[in-house]
Amino acid sequence: xxxxxxxxxxxxxxxxxxxxxxxxxxxxxxxxxxxxxxxxxxxxxxxxxxxxxxxxxxxxxxxxxxxxxxxxxxxxxxxxxxxxxxxxxxxxxxxxxxxxxxxxxxxxxxxxxxxxxxxxxxxxxxxxxxxxxxxxxxxxxxxxxxxxxxxxxxxxxxxxxxxxxxxxxxxxxxxxxxxxxxxxxxxxxxxxxxxxxxxxxxxxxxxxxxxxxxxxxxxxxxxxxxxxxxxxxxxxxxxxxxxxxxxxxxxxxxxxxxxxxxxxxxxxxxxxxxxxxxxxxxxxxxxxxxxxxxxxxxxxxxxxxxxxxxxxxxxxxxxxxxxxxxxxxxxxxxxxxxxxxxxxxxxxxxxxxxxxxxxxxxxxxxxxxxxxxxxxxxxxxxxxxxxxxxxxxxxxxxxxxxxxxxxxxxxxxxxxxxxxxxxxxxxxxxxxxxxxxxxxxx
Amino acid sequence: xxxxxxxxxxxxxxxxxxxxxxxxxxxxxxxxxxxxxxxxxxxxxxxxxxxxxxxxxxxxxxxxxxxxxxxxxxxxxxxxxxxxxxxxxxxxxxxxxxxxxxxxxxxxxxxxxxxxxxxxxxxxxxxxxxxxxxxxxxxxxxxxxxxxxxxxxxxxxxxxxxxxxxxxxxxxxxxxxxxxxxxxxxxxxxxxxxxxxxxxxxxxxxxxxxxxxxxxxxxxxxxxxxxxxxxxxxxxxxxxxxxxxxxxxxxxxxxxxxxxxxxxxxxxxxxxxxxxxxxxxxxxxxxxxxxxxxxxxxxxxxxxxxxxxxxxxxxxxxxxxxxxxxxxxxxxxxxxxxxxxxxxxxxxxxxxxxxxxxxxxxxxxxxxxxxxxxxxxxxxxxxxxxxxxxxxxxxxxxxxxxxxxxxxxxxxxxxxxxxxxxxxxxxxxxxxxxxxxxxxxx
Numbered sequence: 001x002x003x004x005x006x007x008x009x010x011x012x013x014x015x016x017x018x019x020x021x022x023x024x025x026x027x028x029x030x031x032x033x034x035x036x037x038x039x040x041x042x043x044x045x046x047x048x049x050x051x052x053x054x055x056x057x058x059x060x061x062x063x064x065x066x067x068x069x070x071x072x073x074x075x076x077x078x079x080x081x082x083x084x085x086x087x088x089x090x091x092x093x094x095x096x097x098x099x100x101x102x103x104x105x106x107x108x109x110x111x112x113x114x115x116x117x118x119x120x121x122x123x124x125x126x127x128x129x130x131x132x133x134x135x136x137x138x139x140x141x142x143x144x145x146x147x148x149x150x151x152x153x154x155x156x157x158x159x160x161x162x163x164x165x166x167x168x169x170x171x172x173x174x175x176x177x178x179x180x181x182x183x184x185x186x187x188x189x190x191x192x193x194x195x196x197x198x199x200x201x202x203x204x205x206x207x208x209x210x211x212x213x214x215x216x217x218x219x220x221x222x223x224x225x226x227x228x229x230x231x232x233x234x235x236x237x238x239x240x241x242x243x244x245x246x247x248x249x250x251x252x253x254x255x256x257x258x259x260x261x262x263x264x265x266x267x268x269x270x271x272x273x274x275x276x277x278x279x280x281x282x283x284x285x286x287x288x289x290x291x292x293x294x295x296x297x298x299x300x301x302x303x304x305x306x307x308x309x310x311x312x313x314x315x316x317x318x319x320x321x322x323x324x325x326x327x328x329x330x331x332x333x334x335x336x337x338x339x340x341x342x343x344x345x346x347x348x349x350x351x352x353x354x355x356x357x358x359x360x361x362x363x364x365x366x367x368x369x370x371x372x373x374x375x376x377x378x379x380x381x382x383x384x385x386x387x388x389x390x391x392x393x394x395x396x397x398x399x400x401x402x403x404x405x406x407x408x409x410x411x412x413x414x415x416x417x418x419x420x421x422x423x424x425x426x427x428x429x430x431x432x433x434x435x436x437x438x439x440x441x442x
Numbered sequence: 443x444x445x446x447x448x449x450x451x452x453x454x455x456x457x458x459x460x461x462x463x464x465x466x467x468x469x470x471x472x473x474x475x476x477x478x479x480x481x482x483x484x485x486x487x488x489x490x491x492x493x494x495x496x497x498x499x500x501x502x503x504x505x506x507x508x509x510x511x512x513x514x515x516x517x518x519x520x521x522x523x524x525x526x527x528x529x530x531x532x533x534x535x536x537x538x539x540x541x542x543x544x545x546x547x548x549x550x551x552x553x554x555x556x557x558x559x560x561x562x563x564x565x566x567x568x569x570x571x572x573x574x575x576x577x578x579x580x581x582x583x584x585x586x587x588x589x590x591x592x593x594x595x596x597x598x599x600x601x602x603x604x605x606x607x608x609x610x611x612x613x614x615x616x617x618x619x620x621x622x623x624x625x626x627x628x629x630x631x632x633x634x635x636x637x638x639x640x641x642x643x644x645x646x647x648x649x650x651x652x653x654x655x656x657x658x659x660x661x662x663x664x665x666x667x668x669x670x671x672x673x674x675x676x677x678x679x680x681x682x683x684x685x686x687x688x689x690x691x692x693x694x695x696x697x698x699x700x701x702x703x704x705x706x707x708x709x710x711x712x713x714x715x716x717x718x719x720x721x722x723x724x725x726x727x728x729x730x731x732x733x734x735x736x737x738x739x740x741x742x743x744x745x746x747x748x749x750x751x752x753x754x755x756x757x758x759x760x761x762x763x764x765x766x767x768x769x770x771x772x773x774x775x776x777x778x779x780x781x782x783x784x785x786x787x788x789x790x791x792x793x794x795x796x797x798x799x800x801x802x803x804x805x806x807x808x809x810x811x812x813x814x815x816x817x818x819x820x821x822x823x824x825x826x827x828x829x830x831x832x833x834x835x836x837x838x839x840x841x842x843x844x845x846x847x848x849x850x851x852x853x854x855x856x857x858x859x860x861x862x863x864x865x866x867x868x869x870x871x872x873x874x875x876x877x878x879x880x881x882x883x884x
Contacts, residue, residue, distance in 0.1 A: 017647070021769070046648050139613050171581050204676065205459070206488050207669055209651070227649055227668045230675055234646060237679035238763055245686070245759025245856060246752060254764035255774065259781070263788045266756050270830075273752050274793050278800060280744040285810060288737050295730050298740045302722040302747055302864055309751075310688060310715050310857040314708050317687020321680055322696035327463070332697065339701070346705045351716050358720060368727060388712075414687060414856035415752040422744055 011035070013043045020051075021255055029058040041070060049078035050252075057087060068094045074119040074228070077106035114199050115192035117232065118213045118222035123152045125179050127162055132175035134165070150210040150225070154183045159219040161187055161212055189214045192221050196232045201326050203229045240324055243408060244317065246273065246415035269415070276419045280305075280426055287430045296369055297433050300380050301426070307351055307384060308391035308425035309418030315340055315395030316412045323399060323409050333400040337393065344392030348385035356381045372440045379429075379436045386432065387425040394420055453477070455485045462493075463697055471500040483512060491520035492694075499529060510536045516561040516670070519548035556641050557634035559674065560655045560664035565594045567621050569604055574617035576607070592652040592667070596625045601661040603629060603654055631656045634663050638674045643768050645671045682766055685850060686759065688715065688857035711857075718861045722747075722868055729872045738811055739875050742822050743868070749793055749826060750833035750867035751860030757782055757837030758854045765841060765851050775842040779835065786834030790827035798823045814882045821871075821878045828874065829867040836862055 011019075016031045023031065032055060035043060044052065044067055052071070056064050056079070068076060068091060080091050080103060092100055102120045109115030123141050125134045138152055152170065154163040163183030173182045189212045190199050202211060203226055210225045239249045248265040250257060257265070284291075291298050319336060322328040328336060359377040363369050369376050395417045399409035453461075458473045465473065474497060477485060486494065486509055494513075498506050498521070510518060510533060522533050522545060534542055544562045551557030565583050567576045580594055594612065596605040605625030615624045631654045632641050644653060645668055652667045681691045690707040692699060699707070726733075733740050761778060764770040770778060801819040805811050811818050837859045841851035 233675045241763045247756045253769040267792050277745050277748050284741040291740050292737045295734045299726040303719050306719050314689045321683045327695040350709050
């Protein structure tokens, strides 16, 4: 039974929202067509741009116009950007002339710049208008717009941003005062080419509902509102999370990725890490003789190298997130290195003590590690201090190195750090072993 | 020279913001006291609650009142919550009676519930007021408040939420219409005890600037605004990021954590993982004989087990983030398991082919793996398929398991998954080895 035939019990907007992810594009359209117009409008406006685009293209051409025209220019630009290149002209043609010009201007910005986020429509007033004139102008604006108006921006004849006045400032002032006397002159603004991650930092620091976007000459281009920033913050956090887990950024919901695309997004990194990890096999080959003589060394190998990987993963996690939140900057690398060396040694010592006790206890119970068990325990403990310190330092410095050469610090993924540390950890372990065990087992 | 003595070149708010993280509480106070009042107010309002609290307590008692009274009730409640218990009464006493009652009511909510996020002040109108009355009421409100007013909420006599009207709805309507005729009746609201992560999902889905908070009886308690949600999204992303990296949630900026606290936050998990990883030493002890006979097996051990850990880390990363974004729900576990088994086998096959070729090439060049190199290569390749499939399945299912028993899925950290997979990977590898190499090396 298709969605269309369930005439008796119609889908509500909430039902449709719940089932959305399970539906094919065609089911989605059928479900959407069952909604009443006002409910359907709310539903359409709440969809992400990718879904809006898919839905509009699934509708018959003569019905597309009214939906696309519902969108403010920034959202319309996102919809056009989400569409396949061959459909973009057709979608632009659905807009009225003024909006089409605005949308075309927005499409020129990189998607993750302030310019790509901004809404080109905002309330502007002249500095020499009276407060009363400004208020009735804003009332007229409020009547014509779907967006919430937060502030009136005061521009000179060259469109340069002079100041800002909130509703509250205007309502609280005497009606015959000039806007110039009421406005705040020291406006927080962002440049049109500022990266969206940095824009979200400005919002977090200043707690504003909207921030104006200006070009290099200080001419106002539009506003970014805080509700767009929620999406930016989610998106950037997802990207960092994926990169740090050693996955290429998906760019689509997990359950909507095809099998082939999924294998590709993960296989690339996994194969690269595998090639890197092959160095362990090369390194191990050098120590084959030692292993043959002292098999007990091999027994503790996974324990030692994984401890290095784990401590490195912790360090890279902390540094990457602190960088993303703006708490740690590139120039702080030296302070971080100092802290992490100390922390690494302390953590290494904790594991060394646990490891030492563990070997002693097992030896008491089962005599499993032979007559030289004290030397074995010493080898394991000393190696742990070395490997954990090295892992911590590597994990904390790799994000700085990546940022320094212009890459994303989040690419210092847990698996990447672990792979780096595995090879070195193995060499540290066998080097310590050949000193401590020389003349006894080796 | 102290900050105070730099009379000649006073600190600006921007300088202070930049140097903040490097300053002691006393330096911060001295810098803050140098700002002009309006600049200082903006600066104070933009600080996080922890810093506001520290700053207020660093000021002499007679100066504290005017700063605390600057805050809206929700922010004042956050400040009180951030203070040491013995200071809280004193801080509450600084507020005026009405605000103190509001703040005390807010303090009863859990910090990460909708109730803990909300502002109890909002614009309310009666359903039978005229549009004209409502507008002049809102104008009066706008004059008295520091907050932006997004919507007027329509309540009945029992404080139950009937509907909502935006500025735009009111301005666009005929002045003598009733609010009841203009309002939207189908209001998106959240319950006061809804978790803040879920509240942020509602904001992301609905794209609203503010959402009303109601109790179980539908009585309106306050509003949550989208600018508070940006902080929630950042905070939740940081928590998940830390947990997934195998670190306890820091709860403070990286550079502000003391050495002891830092070692404690990381040492606990690291030691727990170390104890878990000790199972590898126990398992390895069972295979000592095999290793002694076929040292070549040990050579590939780190490569095999780390591939399992890496693929597990990828899978847990994808599932945890998809759960946090609401894309994957508990009931989707079966679909995810199906996808991940297929993906795991595919990824395992890719690594198996690379591994097989690698051993063949090295053998051609250096004859390093002895006469049974084909059997060795087969052991490595088959193990890779097994270990990677197992790692992928474990990494994807562990977050479901954790959520099922009421824990945070993000605790399925990369190191935790790697540790689980290391032990099993090792057993798979030696099991495959003893079958394939039986009668030749073993």
